[in-house]
Amino acid sequence: MQVQINSDSTISMHNKLSDSIGAYINNLLQRFDPYLTRVEVHLTGENMKKAGPKDKRCVLEARAKRHQPLVVSNKSTDIEAAFSGAAAKMHRQLETTYGRLADKRRRKHRMENRTNLQSVSAD
Numbered sequence: 001m002q003v004q005i006n007s008d009s010t011i012s013m014h015n016k017l018s019d020s021i022g023a024y025i026n027n028l029l030q031r032f033d034p035y036l037t038r039v040e041v042h043l044t045g046e047n048m049k050k051a052g053p054k055d056k057r058c059v060l061e062a063r064a065k066r067h068q069p070l071v072v073s074n075k076s077t078d079i080e081a082a083f084s085g086a087a088a089k090m091h092r093q094l095e096t097t098y099g100r101l102a103d104k105r106r107r108k109h110r111m112e113n114r115t116n117l118q119s120v121s122a123d
Contacts, residue, residue: 001026001029001030001032001033001036001037001038001039002037002038002039003021003022003025003026003038003039003041004038004039004040004041005018005021005022005040005041005043006040006041006042006043007042007043007044008043008044008045010044010045011043011044011045011056011079013043017079021041021083024083024084024087025039025041025087028087028091029062029090029091029094032062032094032098034065035064035065035067035094035098036062036063036064036065037063037064037065038062038063039060039061039062039063039090040060040061040063041058041059041060041083042058042059042060042061043056043057043058043079043082043083044056044057044058044059045057046075055075055077056075056076056077056078056079056081056082057073057074057075057082058073058074058075058076058079058082058083058085058086059071059072059073059086060072060073060086060087060089060090062090062093062094064097067097070090070093070094070097072086072089072090072093073086073089074086074089
């Protein structure tokens with residue numbers, strides 16, 4: 001899974017912040033690595049140079065294999081809180097999405113096994 005980090009001119013992006021964001025995403029979403037090709041992080045300052053409540057925004061976009069991309073966002077007063085909130089939302093979104101797909105596959109597999117057992121017992 002590739003992590004791509006984008007920021008606008010109001011966010012001072014440095015290697016330490018970039019590395020910590022990449023490591024956090026890889027650690028948090030490594031369970032979903034077989035399903036994802038890329039995670040894009042978009043960091044923006046909403047009020048440009050003015051400080052205010054919830055003026056930092058983080059948008060996470062998870063590019064999934066054979067599915068539509070999943071997008072979440074979060075706003076906060078500082079970039080770390082905005083990012084961690086968005087990451088938690090993305091984790092819940094992926095849990096919901098791929099948990100449902102796994103349940104669907106399990107049900108299908110059970111139905112196939114029942115059908116096979118019934119056809120064997122009927123013979």
